[in-house]
Amino acid sequence: MKDPYTIYCVALAACGVISLFVALWFFKLNEKNLSLREKLPRNAFFGVLTAVAAALWCIPHAVPVVPAGLQHLIVPGAVVAAVLAITFLDYLFARTLGGFLILLAHYLLHDSFTFHTPLSPIFAVFCFIIGTAGIFFAGKPYLMRDLIRKGAKERIFRFAVSAFFVLFAISCIAASIFHFAGVSA
Numbered sequence: 001m002k003d004p005y006t007i008y009c010v011a012l013a014a015c016g017v018i019s020l021f022v023a024l025w026f027f028k029l030n031e032k033n034l035s036l037r038e039k040l041p042r043n044a045f046f047g048v049l050t051a052v053a054a055a056l057w058c059i060p061h062a063v064p065v066v067p068a069g070l071q072h073l074i075v076p077g078a079v080v081a082a083v084l085a086i087t088f089l090d091y092l093f094a095r096t097l098g099g100f101l102i103l104l105a106h107y108l109l110h111d112s113f114t115f116h117t118p119l120s121p122i123f124a125v126f127c128f129i130i131g132t133a134g135i136f137f138a139g140k141p142y143l144m145r146d147l148i149r150k151g152a153k154e155r156i157f158r159f160a161v162s163a164f165f166v167l168f169a170i171s172c173i174a175a176s177i178f179h180f181a182g183v184s185a
Contacts (some may be wrong), residue, residue: 008111009179015108016172023165026151026158034152040093041137041144047092051082054100091141098141101134108172117175118183126168 029037040046055078062074089095109127112120137144151158 004111005115005179008115009176011107011111012172012176012179015104016169016176019165019169019172023162023169026165027162029148029151029158031152034149037152038145038148040148041091041141043093044086047089047094047096048082048086050093050096050100051085054096054103055082057100057103091144094137094141094144097144098134098136098138101130102138103134105131105134112175115179118178119171119175123171123175126171129164130168 025037059074059078063071066074085095086092105127109124109131111117112123112127117123147161151161
């Protein structure tokens with residue numbers, strides 16, 4: 001599956017399904033399960049998974065900008081960076097999720113205009129919000145914990161965040177269906 005168009009369509013569908021899961025997870029957030037769920041930003045296991053996914057995504061894109069004599073150091077450098085991050089960074093999942101969201105927003109936004117996704121301007125707003133959240137989570141990872149706490153305490157906020165992810169999921173899944181059906185803007 002090396003066709004960029006097919007990869008984009010599958011990525012849209014996967015992003016939609018994951019967004020539905022996030023919406024459900026956030027919707028079920030409450031005071032009773034807060035003590036368990038507020039630990040998520042510091043979760044090392046999910047942080048490692050997200051870091052590996054982001055590294056696998058980034059490494060092929062680093063090859064053109066790294067001098068030819070240093071290209072053999074890209075993978076070992078990524079491994080060393082991952083080990084250092086796992087060892088020394090607090091809020092590992094929040095930071096790696098932030099980086100992944102930045103990559104995801106850029107990818108979806110770029111390809112939505114490349115492949116003429118229907119309603120691209122609306123989709124671009126969703127990508128902008130996702131990317132901005134990624135910037136905040138990567139730079140100030142405790143904000144993810146604060147977001148979880150606020151969602152557990154304030155019902156309207158919880159519903160608003162859940163509604164955002166449902167709308168984002170609908171837009172991703174609809175765009176994927178439109179593209180698979182051959183409809184474009």
